[in-house]
Amino acid sequence: MICSQEKIEYGKQTIKFDLVRESRKTLSINVLPSLNVQVKAPIEQPLEKIFAKIKTRAKWISKQQQFFNGKFHFDYFPKFISGETHLYLGKQYRLKNIIDKKTKSVKLKNGYFIISCSNNLEIENLLKNWYKEKASQVFEQQLDFCFKDFRKYGIKKPLLKIRKFKKRWGSYNKSKNIITLNIDLIKTNKICINYVLYHELSHCLYYNHNTQFYELLEKHCKNWKSIKNKLEGYNL
Ligand SMILES: [Zn+2]
Incomplete structure (x- = not known):
């Protein structure tokens, strides 16, 4: 050699x-x-x-x-200025700030996050609230979608919570029957969101990551391994 x-x-x-x-x-x-x-x-x-x-x-x-190098890290210290790229449901949108004294709004249009506000210090908060709102709509909708497959096991539909996790995409609390999802999942796509939901729903039946757990997960989410790899690429 x-x-x-x-x-x-x-x-x-x-x-x-x-x-x-x-x-x-x-x-x-x-x-x-x-x-x-x-x-x-x-x-x-x-x-x-x-x-x-x-x-x-x-x-x-x-x-x-x-x-x-972790460049796909969500917390890459964005400055919330025009031209910067932000993700929503797996797609990239460029930030465009419109100074408007009367309205405060966030809209997605033609590949842009169009943010109207009276001063650019408000952009960060407006965007954060927008993500929160979208996350609760989309996650709830995807939980309904994924739970349809789990209803037959006679389990109760878990409640959904959203928070910021540093090192995980989701968790399941058995005693409270609550699935908690990482808010940053809203920046990935629905395939990734569903995978995390299927994973947590499988915990409703099997608390540990044992063979039965993975069999159940695989039954409902066949390509979970490649989705998991993709999520790891986001490098929390
Ligand atoms: Zn797990």
Whole structure:
């Protein structure tokens, strides 16, 4: 195994990587959680060919690095200024502030969050309240949708609460029969929201994450593993 450190320039970006030469047929590129890029290449492959291949994957490499760097974090310290991107149900909307002394409102239109208010210090609160309102409507609606599949097990429909969690998407309180969802779920899509609801509803029958729990979850949410991975990408 021969190891060397290499770099290529791609646009404004410099991609540094560790090159490992080994007996193999194809080239592989790996981005590690440390953000280091590791390239494994066949022993005889010319360096130019390796560079060319890495250039074709440059976008992917930078996306992977952003992912590990937690750039998809919801709390990326938004400034609540025009032009900034905010998420709602898995889609990105750009903030547009309209100074209006009479009305306070938040509207979604053509890819924009249009926020009318008299001074831009109000944007953050207006947006927070808007998310809260939408979350309670959408989560309630999705709970009804998911609970339809669980009614047959003879359980009572849980009450729904919403709060901000730092490290989880949802929880279930058995003694109070309450499902609590993370408000930030409103920034993901309905598939993700339903997955978290199916997970918590499965806890109504099985409190622990045992085999029966996962069998029940899988019955109602077949691709839960890939949805869970997607949610992990949001990196709370
Ligand atoms: Zn659980």
